[in-house]
Amino acid sequence: MRSYPYRILNVFAESDFGGNPLCVFEHAEGLSDTEMQALALQFNLSETTFILPSDKATARMRIFTPGTEMAFAGHPSIGTAHVVSALFGASDALTLECKAGIVPLNLHDQIWTFAAPQAVQTRACEATPTEIARLLGLHEDDLLSAPLWVSTGSDQLLVALKTPDAVRRAQPDAALLQTWPVSSLGRRTVYVFAFGRADTGTGAAGRQPVTARYFFVRPEGGVGEDPATGSACANLGGWWQMSGGDLPASFVVEQRVQMRRPSQLYLDVAADKTIRVGGKVVEIGRGMIQIS
Numbered sequence: 484m485r486s487y488p489y490r491i492l493n494v495f496a497e498s499d500f501g502g503n504p505l506c507v508f509e510h511a512e513g514l515s516d517t518e519m520q521a522l523a524l525q526f527n528l529s530e531t532t533f534i535l536p537s538d539k540a541t542a543r544m545r546i547f548t549p550g551t552e553m554a555f556a557g558h559p560s561i562g563t564a565h566v567v568s569a570l571f572g573a574s575d576a577l578t579l580e581c582k583a584g585i586v587p588l589n590l591h592d593q594i595w596t597f598a599a600p601q602a603v604q605t606r607a608c609e610a611t612p613t614e615i616a617r618l619l620g621l622h623e624d625d626l627l628s629a630p631l632w633v634s635t636g637s638d639q640l641l642v643a644l645k646t647p648d649a650v651r652r653a654q655p656d657a658a659l660l661q662t663w664p665v666s667s668l669g670r671r672t673v674y675v676f677a678f679g680r681a682d683t684g685t686g687a688a689g690r691q692p693v694t695a696r697y698f699f700v701r702p703e704g705g706v707g708e709d710p711a712t713g714s715a716c717a718n719l720g721g722w723w724q725m726s727g728g729d730l731p732a733s734f735v736v737e738q739r740v741q742m743r744r745p746s747q748l749y750l751d752v753a754a755d756k757t758i759r760v761g762g763k764v765v766e767i768g769r770g771m772i773q774i775s
Contacts, residue, residue, distance in 0.1 A: 495711035495762035503711035523547035540578035550702035555583035555636035557713015596761030599635035603721035620654040647694035671700035711746030720758035
């Protein structure tokens, strides 16, 4: 039998049971691609990561959803950095090698931050604003601007809405799943956001509040919702740039509050257009998988 230790973390969490869950395998040497994919399906979280040696970075990271391997993803990068730091004594600065490139990460005041691994790329959405609004169960008048594909390492469809209330009301129509635009990885996802808060609380000092949600079509059918999406948050930084927003800019992004899984992401877009996304990590468990 082969044994592989893993950790369960909540990323972008401000409390024990907030944020986006992640499983991280500490030492993945000896696992085949097929086994990694099977383990990701076994845990059935949005992503599972596997730590491997690297001659280019502090460690190499492979990222799997239950259905496919990802070139880059945000909350897996932050959660994996937390584990790599603990395992290798990398302290408050390290790099992770992934298929999208080398991702630098830093720890400050309990917040891990990554820099987007690629320059901003955009393309027009093949569906009309009317079609996207219908897909989301909204009115076209709820949209702030035309939907846009954005990538800073992982391409996603970003849909800017006029109000946080519209974000709250978004409810994808399961009958329209096959009409969803498809990403370069063959995934059907959409990230909806609006500037402002969904409640009357106060956000992080000096940061513009953003309310966001991330929907995706499950491999087995139906619509899922991600508690916190770091790569989409980075793409929001790209959207801000391409929309002519003032730089530098700082945001605090709240996601999944209404689903009782509150998440908080910190987004910074520097004057030189570098995009950084940060959040806290809470480890809630460890275990061992045995494979024959």
